[in-house]
Amino acid sequence: MLSVVPMRAGTSDKAEIVTQLVFGECYEVVGREDNWLQLELAADGYRGWIDFKQHTPVSAAYYKEWKQAKHPRAMELLQFVSCADAPVPIGLGSYLPFFDGESIRVNEEQYPFRGTASDTAATASQAQVLEVARLFLKAPYLWGGKSILGIDCSGFTQQVFGICGYQLPRDAYQQVTHGEEVHFVTQAQPGDLAYFSNDEGRIIHVGIVLEGQKIMHAHGEVRIDTLDHNGIYNAGRKRYSHTLRIIKRISL
Template identity: 70%
Template sequence: MLSLVPLRAEPSNRAELVSQLLFGECYEIISRQDKWLRVQLATDGYQGWIDANQHNAVSAAYYQEWKQAQHPRAMDLVQVISNADERIPVGIGAYLPFFDGMNVRIGEQTYLYNGRASNPESEATIAQLVKVAYNFMKAPYLWGGKSVFGIDCSGFAQQVYGICGVQLPRDAYQQVTAGEEVHFVNQTQPGDLAYFDNDEGRIIHVGIVLEDQKIIHASGEVRIDTLDHNGIYNAARKRYSHKLRIIKRIFQA
């Protein structure tokens, strides 16, 4: 049982990190190759390879029960899940399966969790979403990362929205299909998602809009920059870092 498991593009420790499995997250095994398992996440359908040594098996009944339930997410930056035999560090965004306010159930094992947790039964507000986003400030950029210790732009958007009860796809080019378009930057509201493309028109970056035409996004680190109709302006470097393509709204004010 681990707090994070690398999800790789190919069955090799040298392969590209495409995402990460979070504590408490379920997946289905698609195929096997030597000591590697190709898995598909139950949350967003994303696929990749994990080391079989990092696999934690659960029953088919648990897996089906997990998929049908809504699970709280850890809200503390770092916390510990424990039982009589082990202590596991978990970060913000970790899944807390079948959390009853004190205990988490993973397969046949029960663990104690003393930290803060989200409430999947209550509808999140824009203010709460922005507050969650600020918790990731200064998290270093990591391609394929989804934790406060390393995260990429789409992983950041997915984590923030996921903690607030909205499941987004994994990658920015997939996320852009969600929500309703906002036509002008001066019509944005906090929580809107701004997407940016490259010279070939491919969506390569996403960030979360804040008040006063600011944006919080993962670029080198989770940081706040200025957003205008051209894109993201990095004041420290005195240049635009990303070219704006489209803005989408998930939460309605």
């Protein structure tokens, strides 16, 4: 079991990282080529390739049980899961499968965990969404990243809403299909998702709306900038960095 595993577009260590497999996630192996396994993630259906040496097999029964359950997430920037050979460091947003308050379960093995976990029984509020989002501030940008040590724009929003109990798809152009449209930026509320497009109209960026016409998004780092009807204005660079396309509201 590892903290974070890169999932790649192809069967090479040089291939593009398309997403990351974080601790506790479950997946199905759908293909194999040489020393590479093609995975489909149980949570969002995303596909990519990992080095077979980073594969942790689970039983078919465990996989089915995992898919049917709601799993808490780690709520601290860094904690440890106690394993027999060495403690495994895990970061914010990692899955805690079948956590009972003292330990997690992988297959039939129990592993002690003494950190803080999210509450899967409670419905998150918009205020809690913002509270979770702020935990990621200053996380460096990483294409395909989903961890506190490297995250991209849609990985950031997926992790924040996932911790709060709502499963978004992986990429921004997929996430935009969720929620109800907010027609004017002046009607946006904290916790709404704002989407941005390129010159061809393709959704390429996403961020979380804050109070006071601000937005939190992953751009170089997880940061806060100004949001208006044109898009995201970067005061430090004195220019717009992204063009606003649409705002959506997720009902948690």
